[in-house]
Amino acid sequence: MKAVRYHGPELPFALEEVPKPVAGAGEVLVEVKAAALCHTELHFADGTLNLGVKPITMGHEAAGVIVAVGEGVPAERVGERVIVYYYVGCGDCRWCAAGEEALCDKLQAEFGFISDGGLAQFLKAPARNAVPLPDKLSFEAAAPIGCGVTTAVHAVRLAGVTPGDWAAVYGVNGVGFGLVQLLKHRGAKVIAITRSEARRAKAKELGAEVVIDATDATTVAAAVRAATGGAGCDIIFECVGRRETMDACVGWAGALGKRGRLVMVGYTAGDAHEFRYHPIPMVVYEQRVLGSVGASLGDLKEAVELVASGAVSTVVDSVIPLADFQQGLDKIKACDCLGKVVCLPCA
Ligand SMILES: [Zn+2]
Ligand SMILES: [Zn+2]
Incomplete structure (x- = not known):
């Protein structure tokens, strides 16, 4: 064969x-x-x-x-x-x-x-x-x-989504489209973040409340804060795992809000894409970081x-x-x- x-x-x-x-x-x-x-x-x-x-x-x-x-x-x-x-x-x-x-x-x-x-x-x-x-x-x-869909089901189960939560999907394609729909189904307000215009349009069609152009990753955190009334997200599913995408999620003015959960789903090769986060904002905001596999x-x-x-x-x-x-x-x-x-x- x-x-x-x-x-x-x-x-x-x-x-x-x-x-x-x-x-x-x-x-x-x-x-x-x-x-x-x-x-x-x-x-x-x-x-x-x-x-x-x-x-x-x-x-x-x-x-x-x-x-x-x-x-x-x-x-x-x-x-x-x-x-x-x-x-x-x-x-x-x-x-x-x-x-x-x-x-x-x-x-x-x-x-x-x-x-x-x-x-x-x-x-x-x-x-x-x-x-x-x-x-x-x-x-x-x-x-x-x-x-594609099972990884989304698993990650959402680990993250624990509550209706009304602001949930972002950073990086939208295989797993991401599954996440957008599942989060919507569970009653979350979904933000889809991607550089691709076609993927933003598709995410919107599948139920994303807000879509954000990630072409310049340094603008993403402010766009998420603006969309969530300044609070930031309750959950972010990180499906890219690049330095600039992870950086956009964390820190004092990052996309992740108080008691927010950052769920690592994607990753990128190389030391340049290690996750770095100073504990002070993490402690003060009582945030959690978790990984999700398979x-x-x-x-x-x-x-x-x-x-x-x-x-x-x-x-x-x-x-x-x-x-x-x-x-x-x-x-x-x-x-x-x-x-x-x-x-x-x-x-
Ligand atoms: Zn796979
Ligand atoms: Zn076993």
Whole structure:
């Protein structure tokens, strides 16, 4: 079968022929009908993320059809339309017991990170990782739920949003469009901050109350303060993680208000983009800074329900054959996409 393979940092990804996986005991084999590209792939390509496992197949946002099951899995699952949850925890550490597999102490697999992922024609996974998709969701629309929407669901759960909160999303595309809609759905007043005019327009269409042009990051904090009556935000989801975007959030006149929560979702390579914050304003304003990674299986199930109910929709920029994945990644790198780029491995 064809798969997009990673051979280590600084090396180009390659579309290669690899053996088709076989579902083992307790596993299902999924024929991948659609797999979304994520900024994470760029982090692998440029060495920002180097987890030391190679070669592997990339891709952690895959939807498809179960075509075979291993021992112990009901044969009736063959033919089921599913989306794949990409973490496989050990099942017995305290994090797994709490349903937070993304924090597992002895992670068994993480598709597209430390094990073979979904940018391929087939993907095998434990049966419990294959979450049923309603018939009305197309595979192309469903694939970006896998990371784009689940990451938003998880981050909002950690941040604890209250109706009426001012919530900003700094950096709006895959996860960002999910955040804008989910925050709106939870009753927050949403501010979308991005340099892209097209993304601002889309965020507005999806329910953002205020949109702010971030072309000059030094103007963002004042614009947020003005929009919130001087108070600043109750929550900011930082999906960019550059020095200037993080700087805009914090400090005496930053975009984050009193008791505000700054949620780190995105990051950028290099020492120049380390987070820096003097504790005095943080102490005086009683602010909190937290990180958010991935999602739980429960978050994925919730994300599928949110999309199925229409509360959140995935935003798809383009649908391309798997063979054109590099063009898709180049588009993401150039910030030249409105939403997610989805690959069709079987086209
Ligand atoms: Zn565990
Ligand atoms: Zn992702």
